[in-house]
Amino acid sequence: MPGIIWPALPDRTASQILAAIQQLNHSQWIGNSELRQLQHDNLRLLLQHAIDTVPFYKRLYSDVGVTEKTPWEQLPIISRLQIQDAGKAMFSLSPPKSHGSINTVETSGTSGAPLRLLSSSVTKFMWMAFTLREHLWRQRDFSKKLAVIRPDEEDAYQQHVEHHNWGFPVSLIYQTGSMAYTDSMQPADILLKWLCKQKPAYLLTMPTVLREMLYQSERTGLRPKGLMEVRTLGEIVNQELRDFCFQVWKVPIVDIFSSRELGYIALQCPKTDNYHIQAESLFTEVLNEQGQVCQAGETGRLVVTALHNFASPLIRYETMDYVEVAGQCECGRGLPTISKILGRERNFLVHPDGRKYLPTFQTEKWMGLAPIKQIQFVQKSVLLLEVRILPARQFTESEEQNLKTVLCEVFDAPFDIVFNYVDEPLRHSNGKFEDFRCDFKP
Numbered sequence: 001m002p003g004i005i006w007p008a009l010p011d012r013t014a015s016q017i018l019a020a021i022q023q024l025n026h027s028q029w030i031g032n033s034e035l036r037q038l039q040h041d042n043l044r045l046l047l048q049h050a051i052d053t054v055p056f057y058k059r060l061y062s063d064v065g066v067t068e069k070t071p072w073e074q075l076p077i078i079s080r081l082q083i084q085d086a087g088k089a090m091f092s093l094s095p096p097k098s099h100g101s102i103n104t105v106e107t108s109g110t111s112g113a114p115l116r117l118l119s120s121s122v123t124k125f126m127w128m129a130f131t132l133r134e135h136l137w138r139q140r141d142f143s144k145k146l147a148v149i150r151p152d153e154e155d156a157y158q159q160h161v162e163h164h165n166w167g168f169p170v171s172l173i174y175q176t177g178s179m180a181y182t183d184s185m186q187p188a189d190i191l192l193k194w195l196c197k198q199k200p201a202y203l204l205t206m207p208t209v210l211r212e213m214l215y216q217s218e219r220t221g222l223r224p225k226g227l228m229e230v231r232t233l234g235e236i237v238n239q240e241l242r243d244f245c246f247q248v249w250k251v252p253i254v255d256i257f258s259s260r261e262l263g264y265i266a267l268q269c270p271k272t273d274n275y276h277i278q279a280e281s282l283f284t285e286v287l288n289e290q291g292q293v294c295q296a297g298e299t300g301r302l303v304v305t306a307l308h309n310f311a312s313p314l315i316r317y318e319t320m321d322y323v324e325v326a327g328q329c330e331c332g333r334g335l336p337t338i339s340k341i342l343g344r345e346r347n348f349l350v351h352p353d354g355r356k357y358l359p360t361f362q363t364e365k366w367m368g369l370a371p372i373k374q375i376q377f378v379q380k381s382v383l384l385l386e387v388r389i390l391p392a393r394q395f396t397e398s399e400e401q402n403l404k405t406v407l408c409e410v411f412d413a414p415f416d417i418v419f420n421y422v423d424e425p426l427r428h429s430n431g432k433f434e435d436f437r438c439d440f441k442p
């Protein structure tokens with residue numbers, strides 16, 4: 001409140017965020033059963049609301065005989081495709097007035113067709129509270145400078161812009177340092193020079209963009225001074241990238257697992273490399289091939305229910321991401337924990353012997369063999385692998401041959417390898433990148 005110096009009186013939104021944070025600070029430590037009970041009460045309310053007011057669920061549930069009393073694990077799991085087909089039938093005909101104004105959320109998605117859903121002031125508010133939780137978990141120094149390198153999807157920034165603060169929601173509550181933004185769809189050498197000029201303490205970007213800048217940094221010796229931490233989102237971060245970042249820039253990566261339609265799904269633990277599910281906002285299930293709940297150490301597909309979106313409820317929504325379940329985290333938090341995010345099924349390699357797995361990348365094994373600026377693998381059939389390369393110069397025949405031999409070793413499969421050379425950095429239209437993609441259904 002202007003005119004009051006001390007103690008500070010936060011405005012209405014800031015007060016609500018701080019009230020939510022106080023509750024989140026408590027709920028992160030409560031046990032699993034208490035957490036589940038709190039989620040359960042919300043879930044039943046959401047289910048009833050969906051049956052009463054959302055045409056998609058009304059039809060689907062009456063077709064399969066679901067009522068508000070059906071046990072949760074018997075509710076059908078819904079896919080992205082079903083949501084796309086449903087269109088406006090996913091919109092509640094009567095979202096609660098108390099949830100505030102309704103907006104449309106459009107997700108681009110690497111898999112093609114976008115999703116159109118509704119969100120409310122409540123979902124936006126939750127996004128702000130969890131954004132702040134993430135900052136507080138890392139105890140960031142808000143007085144420092146933040147740099148952001150992301151795709152400029154809405155064409156809002158026109159390549160480069162500088163703000164005097166970090167923006168919503170932090171600036172509602174704290175005085176912050178400045179924030180500089182630039183569009184990630186620029187070559188790595190330009191991005192790295194920009195970053196070095198900005199001298200931020202924190203960088204927020206996508207793993208692919210980070211990796212390209214690290215290579216550039218390693219090649220040129222140009223390193224950002226004063227950087228304390230890199231925050232990543234939007235793509236999978238593997239251990240190799242964490243190590244590479246620490247080796248070249250001497251700073252850790254803190255990763256965020258989120259999506260446009262669900263908001264924050266999991267945040268990296270402040271003490272370990274585990275991820276904690278944001279259980280106050282989402283109810284998650286990790287299911288194996290038989291549809292049973294995975295135990296610690298097992299990998300399964302992630303099915304999510306958003307607790308607070310009553311405008312376009314997502315109930316048992318299949319995210320298509322595979323995750324590895326962890327046991328109790330050593331930090332002591334009661335929030336469900338995952339040890340690894342493995343990505344989407346389409347990023348799994350299909351081995352000729354029938355195994356399906358996410359390939360690990362030992363980039364150091366091939367980067368020295370040929371002048372590769374960027375590389376991407378697309379499995380075309382069980383034995384055919386297309387290798388897309390952005391070369392620094394034309395490859396020689398022996399470089400191609402050596403690369404083929406090493407790739408077959410790394411992927412542990414006798415692939416026929418076809419090289420395809422490109423002139424432009426390999427990115428999707430939304431700026432995301434997949435190292436490995438499988439383009440056929442076995």
Ligand SMILES: [Zn+2]
Nearest residue numbers: 269329331333
């Ligand atoms: Zn933890």
